[in-house]
Amino acid sequence: MKFDLLQNDPKSQARAGVIHTDHGKIETPIFMPVGTVGTVKGVHQRELEQEINPDIILGNTYHLYLRPGTDILEKAGGLHKFMNWDRPILTDSGGYQVYSLSSNRKIKEEGVKFKSHIDGSYHTFTPERAMDIQRSIGGDIIMAFDECTPYPCDYNYARRSMHMTHRWLKRCITRFDETPDLYGHKQTLFPIVQGSTYIDLRKQSAEAIAATEQFGNAIGGLSVGEPAEEMYAMTEVVTAILPKEKPRYLMGVGTPINLLENVALGVDMFDCVMPTRNGRNGMIFTAHGTMNMKNKKWEEDFSPLDPANYAWVDTAYTKAYVRHLFTVNEMLGRQICTIHNLSFYLWLMREARKHILAGDFSTWKDKMVKQLDNRL
Incomplete structure (x- = not known):
């Protein structure tokens, strides 16, 4: 994969670029439609490709893990073939969905034990397991396993969670580096900046994530109930630190206004x-x-x-x-x-x-x- 930064806006941090993948190019800034369980809800693949025409879509690891499961996806040849989509796919790690199940999950250093929203069965996601599942799904871009903190969030909890996310990231990178691409196309890993709405934590996290020197970087833990002004403030802090020569992905955002304001702050990729x-x-x-x-x-x-x-x-x-x-x-x-x-x-x-x-x-x-x- 390769990222070409083509142009910077003279009066803001906005940028235009191109991400090159084995499934085609992604012109940035870009919005990624969410295909939760292998489909963008209510839209035929033909309409998606010919009318909406996104360069990339997103799949949800948590949901695809539960249904149809990795065995079916591997037998189908990965999510691209399973859903008949030959353009890039990004998969999240399941961290946000586990966050949304706050009353039905338990977080430990090893990982997260959670109860399925479908049948109440128990499952465990670890950083290693999140990498293995995303290898089976076959997304072009996959996400590190992290904890998404709520808003508002106590400072000490946000700090402990951030450091655990960083430790989990090291395990994700190790597992990713020791496992192969399964379907003949290159996958790449994005780590995720956390730190809630605390400037010092966001700076620490952005510096730690940048130091791992992955292909691109993501900003998580925003658009979880905080005022838009705080979202923009945290994004500005982080984009000032993340490497300019690598794509930046703001997760789970947002309204059309949110998208434009964050493009102006140097974000390249969005989903919502x-x-x-x-x-x-x-x-x-x-x-x-x-x-x-x-x-x-x-x-x-x-x-x-x-x-x-x-x-x-x-x-x-x-x-x-x-x-x-x-x-x-x-x-x-x-x-x-x-x-x-x-x-x-x-x-x-x-x-x-x-x-x-x-x-x-x-x-x-x-x-x-x-x-x-x-x-x-």
Whole structure:
């Protein structure tokens, strides 16, 4: 793998680059649709590839480990072949999903014992096990096993957790280096910066992660309930330390405004369930603000869903029709809004890239943030 940094914005830390993988190139900044259990929910692979057209998608290790399991994935030839997707895939380590099961898990130095949300069975993830599972899944980019701390978080707990994450990282690297790629394509490992919302811890963690000299680096433990201003402050602290010549991935973020503000701080990669989850609940994002398609105001609005036409659904269906689909609880409404939202997120990142390359990103970003903050 290789990362080419092509352009820096003159008035911010925003950058445009290209990550080269065995499954193709990833033009950054990029948003990665979340394919939790081997599918981006509600979207056919054909629509995903031809309409939404992401350079890379994300798979969830915790969910894929439980179902269909590593035996099935290995027999299929890895997740790429199993789901018929020939572009890059990034897999998380399961750390965030285990964090979300806080009432059903126990953390020790060895790893995390947790109870399945499906059948209540007990399982253990260690750093070594997380590497083995991700080898079986076959993602192009895989994540180190970490603990994602909650917000708010006591300083001493955040410090202890951060140091344990660093110790786990050493074990991840050792296991990763001693195991082979299974499916003929190169995998690479990203470590994760932690430290909650404490500046000194974030600095320590960023320095420790950078010192491991992996191909890229991730920022975790944000977008867990903290105010946006704290998210931006922590991101700025970390990106000032992480190597500029390597890609930076901010995990689990976020709204369109969050994406643009963090691009301006030097982040290259994002993922979030928001465009799909909100789409299934009738909320769509546009360049001029958000729209709740369940509102009665759209009942007799026969104009296109979004005349900006980010995806074919935007001009194929009217606002009144999409509202009707939600009123009668028809799954097509959820599919339409999901396709629109993912297409919009990808458009937003590609527009950001264009303006970085043109040298006027900061001016464009400030204008877009004001527009995005509207409720339509």
